[in-house]
Amino acid sequence: xxxxxxxxxxxxxxxxxxxxxxxxxxxxxxxxxxxxxxxxxxxxxxxxxxxxxxxxxxxxxxxxxxxxxxxxxxxxxxxxxxxxxxxxxxxxxxxxxxxxxxxxxxxxxxxxxxxxxxxxxxxxxxxxxxxxxxxxxxxxxxxxxxxxxxxxxxxxxxxxxxxxxxxxxxxxxxxxxxxxxxxxxxxxxxxxxxxxxxxxxxxxxxxxxxxxxxxxxxxxxxxxxxxxxxxxxxxxxxxxxxxxxxxxxxxxxxxxxxxxxxxxxxxxxxxxxxxxxxxxxxxxxxxxxxxxxxxxxxxxxxxxxxxxxxxxxxxxx
Amino acid sequence: xxxxxxxxxxxxxxxxxxxxxxxxxxxxxxxxxxxxxxxxxxxxxxxxxxxxxxxxxxxxxxxxxxxxxxxxxxxxxxxxxxxxxxxxxxxxxxxxxxxxxxxxxxxxxxxxxxxxxxxxxxxxxxxxxxxxxxxxxxxxxxxxxxxxxxxxxxxxxxxxxxxxxxxxxxxxxxxxxxxxxxxxxxxxxxxxxxxxxxxxxxxxxxxxxxxxxxxxxxxxxxxxxxxxxxxxxxxxxxxxxxxxxxxxxxxxxxxxxxxxxxxxxxxxxxxxxxxxxxxxxxxxxxxxxxxxxxxxxxxxxxxxxxxxxxxxxxxxx
Numbered sequence: 044x045x046x047x048x049x050x051x052x053x054x055x056x057x058x059x060x061x062x063x064x065x066x067x068x069x070x071x072x073x074x075x076x077x078x079x080x081x082x083x084x085x086x087x088x089x090x091x092x093x094x095x096x097x098x099x100x101x102x103x104x105x106x107x108x109x110x111x112x113x114x115x116x117x118x119x120x121x122x123x124x125x126x127x128x129x130x131x132x133x134x135x136x137x138x139x140x141x142x143x144x145x146x147x148x149x150x151x152x153x154x155x156x157x158x159x160x161x162x163x164x165x166x167x168x169x170x171x172x173x174x175x176x177x178x179x180x181x182x183x184x185x186x187x188x189x190x191x192x193x194x195x196x197x198x199x200x201x202x203x204x205x206x207x208x209x210x211x212x213x214x215x216x217x218x219x220x221x222x223x224x225x226x227x228x229x230x231x232x233x234x235x236x237x238x239x240x241x242x243x244x245x246x247x248x249x250x251x252x253x254x255x256x257x258x259x260x261x262x263x264x265x266x267x268x269x270x271x272x273x274x275x276x277x278x279x280x281x282x283x284x285x286x287x288x289x290x291x292x293x294x295x296x297x298x299x300x301x302x303x304x305x306x307x308x309x310x311x312x313x314x315x316x317x318x319x320x321x322x323x324x325x326x327x328x329x330x331x332x333x334x335x336x337x338x339x340x341x342x343x344x345x346x347x348x349x350x351x352x353x354x355x356x357x358x359x360x
Numbered sequence: 361x362x363x364x365x366x367x368x369x370x371x372x373x374x375x376x377x378x379x380x381x382x383x384x385x386x387x388x389x390x391x392x393x394x395x396x397x398x399x400x401x402x403x404x405x406x407x408x409x410x411x412x413x414x415x416x417x418x419x420x421x422x423x424x425x426x427x428x429x430x431x432x433x434x435x436x437x438x439x440x441x442x443x444x445x446x447x448x449x450x451x452x453x454x455x456x457x458x459x460x461x462x463x464x465x466x467x468x469x470x471x472x473x474x475x476x477x478x479x480x481x482x483x484x485x486x487x488x489x490x491x492x493x494x495x496x497x498x499x500x501x502x503x504x505x506x507x508x509x510x511x512x513x514x515x516x517x518x519x520x521x522x523x524x525x526x527x528x529x530x531x532x533x534x535x536x537x538x539x540x541x542x543x544x545x546x547x548x549x550x551x552x553x554x555x556x557x558x559x560x561x562x563x564x565x566x567x568x569x570x571x572x573x574x575x576x577x578x579x580x581x582x583x584x585x586x587x588x589x590x591x592x593x594x595x596x597x598x599x600x601x602x603x604x605x606x607x608x609x610x611x612x613x614x615x616x617x618x619x620x621x622x623x624x625x626x627x628x629x630x631x632x633x634x635x636x637x638x639x640x641x642x643x644x645x646x647x648x649x650x651x652x653x654x655x656x657x658x659x660x661x662x663x664x665x666x667x668x669x670x671x672x673x674x675x676x677x
Contacts, residue, residue: 135464200502200517
């Protein structure tokens with residue numbers, strides 16, 4: 044039985060990954076400081092004999108060393124990061140520390156114990172402003188628009204140098220926008236919250252035409268593990284995503300419909316939601332398709348599934 | 361009169377840049393901790409009324425704040441970094457701190473005082489193993505082979521997010537191998553040192569076929585300032601270099617000849633000098649040529665000029 048570490052494993056995506064790895068008979072250790080992750084995302088796993096949760100901060104050397112000393116990891120799934128892109132506008136150190144330094148510390152801990160396999164949760168945000176072009180994995184130049192994207196690109200950079208210098212093997216999976224149950228923020232939550240406040244009108248930042256591909260979280264987890272199982276290079280790097288994209292107006296209408304309202308949409312204008320956001324973006328998915336994985340849901344279906352899952356979650360709390 | 365800060369200004373390239381900026385009537389403040397830079401590189405500037413040297417560490421917040429508080433900078437030339445790629449193999453934190461964190465700290469200090477123009481000394485090392493392809497500025501993927509390259513790419517990443525978020529303007533110039541007087545290490549020094557020890561035989565790591573473009577330091581400084589004067593985008597990024605490249609065997613023969621020796625060359629074999637080194641590399645220079653700058657020396661001429669300058673320097677000490 045293989046033992047894996049999931050950093051950020053109490054977070055939205057990390058907790059779904061933990062579910063699936065346990066289902067596949069891995070021993071799973073989750074390290075999470077619960078600053079962004081939530082105990083309730085993993086509390087259903089408390090009684091699993093193959094699951095262990097450690098509450099702690101990666102940036103605290105003592106904690107990290109203890110986790111690595113007490114477990115014999117075959118592989119690390121490194122997902123811990125700041126997950127709220129907009130908030131670091133006021134303080135870039137948030138992404139410096141939570142998005143990048145966490146990666147560097149994990150790499151150093153792995154190096155010290157000869158743990159050499161890492162799956163890294165990267166992001167479309169590393170590509171920056173691409174002018175709407177369909178972006179392949181070898182797109183350049185890489186000038187991220189957000190500190191979050193900068194922290195993720197910096198992480199990829201050092202993962203690459205650890206691969207080259209110490210014989211690490213890496214699976215870098217670049218996530219699109221991901222949606223589903225256990226999220227705590229993002230556009231779906233914003234719209235639901237706004238509509239609870241004012242069921243008659245929904246204010247939308249920008250012109251509603253910003254479009255992004257959305258992947259349902261369980262499909263994302265399936266894709267991550269498919270890549271780890273099937274890609275065999277030293278550095279394996281893949282855009283993960285769905286074909287097509289969903290624009291903000293479509294999302295707004297879906298939320299209004301799912302909540303059984305008749306709200307009108309009011310646009311604030313302009314082509315961007317917030318500074319650092321990327322207005323339009325499309326992944327090229329040839330590489331992951333050629334490896335043999337394709338999402339069973341479209342972007343619109345993913346968003347619809349997620350809206351219903353979130354509304355159901357909220358009604359159960 | 362404009363005031364500029366040169367971080368790492370007592371280093372090899374920084375000190376030549378200081379010379380040229382003073383010649384162009386700038387007020388120049390050099391910040392350098394002299395860990396890699398050398399007082400003697402700038403001691404000839406001590407009596408210049410427009411020159412100020414501050415010995416201090418960028419990573420020390422108090423020092424950095426004082427430098428920014430006591431001067432009103434129009435622009436920062438950020439060159440401070442680890443300059444010895446091979447030594448961080450044993451400790452990646454060297455490049456984390458000296459190559460990347462210095463950049464992040466400088467960006468934060470600039471942001472706090474509304475200094476918005478930065479020239480960043482980047483490097484061909486961000487491109488990693490390119491398999492000998494001629495590399496354009498938009499080459500991808502970016503997987504640096506060395507921690508030094510990783511630190512520089514991370515720096516570019518955050519420079520980009522500061523440009524996008526805070527209206528910075530950046531000139532990113534990616535250096536090739538640079539040679540000339542005031543160097544303290546590198547292949548020319550290695551060969552000269554080896555030949556002083558054993559004038560009959562020169563041991564060369566690898567097979568001698570590793571080839572890189574070498575730019576003479578005064579040509580590099582000219583190119584940097586040309587880019588800053590003539591490129592007007594938010595992020596301006598350019599490969600700097602010369603056409604052609606010089607292989608290790610050619611360098612070995614030039615050093616032997618300049619030292620008036622008849623040493624034979626002994627190769628250790630294999631296609632790389634050290635782990636993390638990139639065996640063969642060629643820049644595409646169309647972008648800088650189209651902007652209007654071209655090196656007056658070839659790579660071979662640059663190496664020859666540098667060998668003679670270094671031997672002359674040594675004989676004067």
